[in-house]
Amino acid sequence: MGSDAVGMLRDVGWESVLGIILIVAAAVGLTLLIQRFVPRFAEQVPGRYRLPVLATVPLFRLVILVVTIGLIVPIVIDPTFENLVAFLGAAGLALGFALKDYASSLIAGIVVVYEAAYRPGDWVSVGSGYGEVQSVGMRSMKMITPDDTVVVVPHQKLWTELIYNGNNGTQNLQCVANFYLDPDHSAVHARQLLHDVALTSPYLQVTKPIAVVVQEKPWGTHYRLKAYPVDPRDQFPFITDLTVRGKDALRSQGFQPARASALSESAAA
Amino acid sequence: MRVQEGVSVLRTWIRTLPEALSRLWTGSETSSNSDKALQALPEENRLRPAPDALLDRIAPPPDWSEAVSALDTALRPWTTGSDDVPALVLMPGYHNAPPLLKLWAEVHTWTTIAPVPRPHIMQSAEAVESWFIERANSQTPWVLPRLERCYIRTPSGLAFVRRLLDHWTGGSLGRGIIGCDPHAWTYLQQVWAGAIPHCFVLKPFSANMLARWFRTLAELNRPDGAPPVSFHMADRDSPVLPERHEREHSTSTDVSGDEAPSPYLRMLAAYSQGDPNIAWLLWRQSLLTPADALPLNTEDAEQTAEKIGRAPDPKSEPRPIIWVPPWSDAEHPKLSHDATQRDTFVLHALLLHGGLSADQLCPLLPMNPYAVRHRLHHMHTAGIITQRGAEWHLTPVGYAAACDMLRKDAYLPDPHAT
Numbered sequence: 001m002g003s004d005a006v007g008m009l010r011d012v013g014w015e016s017v018l019g020i021i022l023i024v025a026a027a028v029g030l031t032l033l034i035q036r037f038v039p040r041f042a043e044q045v046p047g048r049y050r051l052p053v054l055a056t057v058p059l060f061r062l063v064i065l066v067v068t069i070g071l072i073v074p075i076v077i078d079p080t081f082e083n084l085v086a087f088l089g090a091a092g093l094a095l096g097f098a099l100k101d102y103a104s105s106l107i108a109g110i111v112v113v114y115e116a117a118y119r120p121g122d123w124v125s126v127g128s129g130y131g132e133v134q135s136v137g138m139r140s141m142k143m144i145t146p147d148d149t150v151v152v153v154p155h156q157k158l159w160t161e162l163i164y165n166g167n168n169g170t171q172n173l174q175c176v177a178n179f180y181l182d183p184d185h186s187a188v189h190a191r192q193l194l195h196d197v198a199l200t201s202p203y204l205q206v207t208k209p210i211a212v213v214v215q216e217k218p219w220g221t222h223y224r225l226k227a228y229p230v231d232p233r234d235q236f237p238f239i240t241d242l243t244v245r246g247k248d249a250l251r252s253q254g255f256q257p258a259r260a261s262a263l264s265e266s267a268a269a
Numbered sequence: 270m271r272v273q274e275g276v277s278v279l280r281t282w283i284r285t286l287p288e289a290l291s292r293l294w295t296g297s298e299t300s301s302n303s304d305k306a307l308q309a310l311p312e313e314n315r316l317r318p319a320p321d322a323l324l325d326r327i328a329p330p331p332d333w334s335e336a337v338s339a340l341d342t343a344l345r346p347w348t349t350g351s352d353d354v355p356a357l358v359l360m361p362g363y364h365n366a367p368p369l370l371k372l373w374a375e376v377h378t379w380t381t382i383a384p385v386p387r388p389h390i391m392q393s394a395e396a397v398e399s400w401f402i403e404r405a406n407s408q409t410p411w412v413l414p415r416l417e418r419c420y421i422r423t424p425s426g427l428a429f430v431r432r433l434l435d436h437w438t439g440g441s442l443g444r445g446i447i448g449c450d451p452h453a454w455t456y457l458q459q460v461w462a463g464a465i466p467h468c469f470v471l472k473p474f475s476a477n478m479l480a481r482w483f484r485t486l487a488e489l490n491r492p493d494g495a496p497p498v499s500f501h502m503a504d505r506d507s508p509v510l511p512e513r514h515e516r517e518h519s520t521s522t523d524v525s526g527d528e529a530p531s532p533y534l535r536m537l538a539a540y541s542q543g544d545p546n547i548a549w550l551l552w553r554q555s556l557l558t559p560a561d562a563l564p565l566n567t568e569d570a571e572q573t574a575e576k577i578g579r580a581p582d583p584k585s586e587p588r589p590i591i592w593v594p595p596w597s598d599a600e601h602p603k604l605s606h607d608a609t610q611r612d613t614f615v616l617h618a619l620l621l622h623g624g625l626s627a628d629q630l631c632p633l634l635p636m637n638p639y640a641v642r643h644r645l646h647h648m649h650t651a652g653i654i655t656q657r658g659a660e661w662h663l664t665p666v667g668y669a670a671a672c673d674m675l676r677k678d679a680y681l682p683d684p685h686a687t
Contacts, residue, residue, distance in 0.1 A: 002551045045678030171679060196424035199460060202614045202634055205458050207682045230679050234610075241635050 016075050027068040034060045035135065039120070045075035047231055051169055054120035054187050058113050058136035065138065101156060105139040109157035110134065123232055125164035126153050132233070146236060152265055166232070172208060173232035177242035179223040187214055187221060190255055197246045198227040203238040205230045220258030283410035314591050316503060318573040327487045327498050327591060328553045331545070340469075344373070344446070347467050353444045355437050356467040361416050362450035363668035364655050367546050369471075370448040373413040379446075384412045384419040387629060390429045391421060397429055401436065410444040416622040417453035420460070423632050427460050435684040436460045452672070453621050473543020476530035482545065483552060485512045489504045496588040502533065503557060503592040509533055514633045536596040540669055548663045554666075555599045604654030611636055615644045616663070616671040617680050619654065624662035654656055 034057060042053040077083050096103070111117075114137070118124045122133045124143065131143035140154045157163070167173040181190060191212045198210045198252045208228035215222045224247065229238040250257075319327075325396035340358070347356050358370055360555075374381045374513040382404070389396035404411070413419075434457075436442050451456070451470065474482065488496050509531045530538075541547040580678045606611055614634050619625060627645060631638040645661055648672070653667035663671055675681040 046679075047685075048677065048679040193424055197428055199428070200422045200424055200633075202422075202617065205679070206456055237635065244635075252425075 013074060020072055020075055023068060024073050027064050027263070031064055034064075042121075048171060050222045051121040051167075051171065055169055056112055056117075057120055058109075059184055061136075061138065065252070068257070070136065075244050103154040104138060104159070105154045106160045109129065109136070109140075112141075112155050112158060115221075116169060117158055118165055119169050121167075121232075122169060123166035123235070125166070126157055127161055129153065144182045171232060172205070172228050173235055173241070174228055175235045175239050177239050177246060179225065179243075179246055179250065180219075180258040181250070182258050183216070183220050185255050190221075190223065190250065191252070192255060193249055193255075194223055194225045197249050198225055198242060201227070201238065201245070203229040203231075203234050203241055203242050203250055210229050217258075219260060295591040315560060316594075317560045318554070319556040319558045319591065321560065324553055324556060325466055326490045328483070328488055328549065328556065329489060331486065331549060333367045333369060333372065336367065336471075336545075337376065340369055340373050341376070342470075343469050350378070350434065353440050354466050356446045356469065357416075357428075357454070357465045358446060358448045359468065359470045360448055361542075361547075361668060362415055362453065362620075363547075363665050364624070364657065364662035365665065368414065370412055370414045370446065374414075374446075375674060377410075380407070380409050380650070381409045382413050384413065384415075387418070387421060387625075390419070391423065391425045397432075401432070401442075404442045405436075406642075408443060411442075412448070413445045414448040415623050416447050416449035416457070417621065420457070420622075421629065422456075422618065422621060430457065431461050434463060436467070438463050443537075449487055450620070450623060453623065455682060456621050472543075474538060474541075474545050474548060475543065476534040476538040479534050479538055479545070479548050479552075480510050480530050483619070486549075489663055499590045500593055501586050501590050502531065503594045504598075507531065509593050533593060533596050538674075540601075540673065542669065542672060544665075544669070545671050550665050551599075551601060551669075555593050555603075557594060601670065602664065602666050603673055604648070604653065606653065608674065611640060611644050612648065613675065613678055613680060615641065615648065616653070617675055619661060619663055620668070620671055624657070624660045626659040627661065628659075 026057065038057050038060070038076035039054065042050045045053055073084075073087075077087050118133050118136070118141065120133050120135060123131070124133055126143075129143065129145060131149075131151060134142045134144050134150070139151050143151050145151060179194065179212060194212050195210055198204060199206075203230040204210075211226040213224040213226065215224075225242055227238075227242070229235055285653075344356065346356075347354070360366065360369060371381050373379075384390075385397050385400045386391075416430070419433055420426055433442075437445060437447065483500075487500070491497065501507065502509055537548050537551060541551060611634075614636070615630065618630055618633050622629075625633075627638070627642055630645075631641050634641060637642075645654065648667070649656065649661075652664060653670055654661050655664050656662075672681060
């Protein structure tokens with residue numbers, strides 16, 4: 001197998017084609033295996049290790065891709081310096097015109113892995129979508145919304161939009177439960193009561209801080225109870241638990257909820 | 270920073286791979302080599318749990334008087350001092366845990382007090398008020414062994430324990446010692462913002478300490494002239510405890526001179542969190558003898574070894590052998606692999622409160638009462654919890670299993686790190 005008249009491409013015989021097919025098949029098979037096995041494995045390990053294990057999936061995919069390209073290119077072209085420059089230049093020109101957005105997403109995907117903008121297991125908000133990142137592919141990532149809807153987000157959103165990451169690869173995802181009370185009450189008592197509501201939730205991660213933010217509004221007092229669940233996947237049951245027990249506790253202590261009609265009546269007067 | 274993250278991920282994989290793989294392949298029954306070897310033995314030679322009479326001789330119930338003396342030594346600088354600074358003693362709060370603090374109080378004629386009953390904590394302000402008045406008027410030193418029974422994890426159930434701790438640290442309750450489960454105390458430190466200047470924690474038993482202690486227990490009731498008992502692993506015939514003559518040549522305080530402990534004892538020390546009572550119970554449950562083993566004072570090593578198909582060591586003096594299964598084969602009460610978050614919540618609540626009735630437990634959890642009672646009976650069947658009166662409590666080995674599960678699911682921060 002020597003260089004042909006052009007001087008860049010090798011003579012690609014049936015053996016080389018078969019080799020390329022085998023390499024691609026092995027890469028695809030390995031990728032599918034990792035995508036299928038690692039999330040199952042992550043569900044079997046103790047909860048605190050789930051997210052770090054999930055985060056290795058895009059890393060493995062990138063390594064497989066790089067190794068595959070590294071194995072195929074020398075089969076197709078004679079890997080001298082001049083040939084590589086010519087090949088990459090031609091490929092870049094083609095990608096630049098025809099597959100601009102796709103290439104942009106591919107490059108952004110590499111940057112996502114390096115910067116860890118989001119990883120499997122992260123709860124992110126991109127545009128109008130919010131959900132848990134299920135997988136990070138070459139071109140896009142898939143996330144599942146709280147309503148069990150799969151959203152495919154191209155990586156190139158990284159260039160133009162803000163990516164809000166709620167837990168950033170950790171178990172710490174702050175949750176907020178809102179309460180609206182009639183303004184005629186003791187805010188000190190209400191604040192302490194809501195703090196205890198969070199402190200007594202079975203979902204609570206006790207080593208993380210609990211905060212109660214109080215804001216006075218024209219129609220009443222807005223309380224924002226902020227706390228961390230043990231597992232980010234429990235954020236909605238946690239907020240539900242805080243809301244249900246918070247309402248019960250406030251009512252039992254004589255606190256009245258804010259009434260929208262009071263504002264409309266006073267405005268009319 | 271990226272390199273550190275990569276190293277951290279690699280460590281996570283190395284640490285979690287064996288257990289996760291074993292869970293993935295749970296459905297396939299694969300016998301270990303030890304199981305195959307033991308199953309190949311004739312029925313009459315297979316190992317059985319040792320009978321109670323034998324266990325009472327080689328692993329008798331511990332006498333906790335030395336532990337009380339050790340506690341007394343630790344508390345003496347505080348008890349002989351002139352100030353009334355409060356002292357807290359952290360001890361696990363499972364069912365039938367050794368009542369060291371109560372025994373210490375009996376020795377020193379301090380009053381052991383009980384908190385306000387849980388039904389009154391939230392519903393009877395008069396009962397709470399009269400309790401504080403009685404304590405404030407009493408001049409005798411007191412001991413409250415179980416602080417975790419002084420609250421219920423509801424917004425209105427925390428007031429009593431906060432007030433108790435405020436009054437105690439403020440000095441209005443006189444001189445007193447409070448005992449508490451370490452995990453419950455970790456939670457209560459979030460409930461109450463104060464600090465306790467004197468806090469005592471029982472030192473966990475290492476594998477070496479367990480080896481020495483079990484050896485001491487095994488020789489406690491040995492008749493004069495009877496050979497010492499050997500404890501061997503059932504799969505590898507290697508000794509579990511150091512032999513007596515080797516132990517005599519090592520000083521009790523020279524840790525570096527001890528033999529490396531067997532893997533079984535290392536696992537036992539880790540699983541029991543160094544709690545000697547839990548380790549002793551697990552040790553006692555694990556001891557095996559051949560089905561037709563003769564009493565220890567007539568059995569010799571050759572007969573025992575021949576019965577289970579192993580050649581005796583010709584260099585050792587004849588001695589009875591008690592067999593110990595590998596840790597992975599030992600039967601411990603444990604939760605099934607399909608244990609859910611509901612089990613986690615129930616165990617966490619029972620751990621933090623030192624036991625609760627079903628009626629007290631239901632309002633604490635986001636589950637319907639039928640689900641709560643179903644989980645309680647399921648765990649009772651598994652030996653994780655037991656019922657005393659109307660209350661459910663963690664058994665000693667259930668306490669170890671529950672702590673292990675809760676720690677893995679990140680519900681239990683390290684109590685000694687806070």
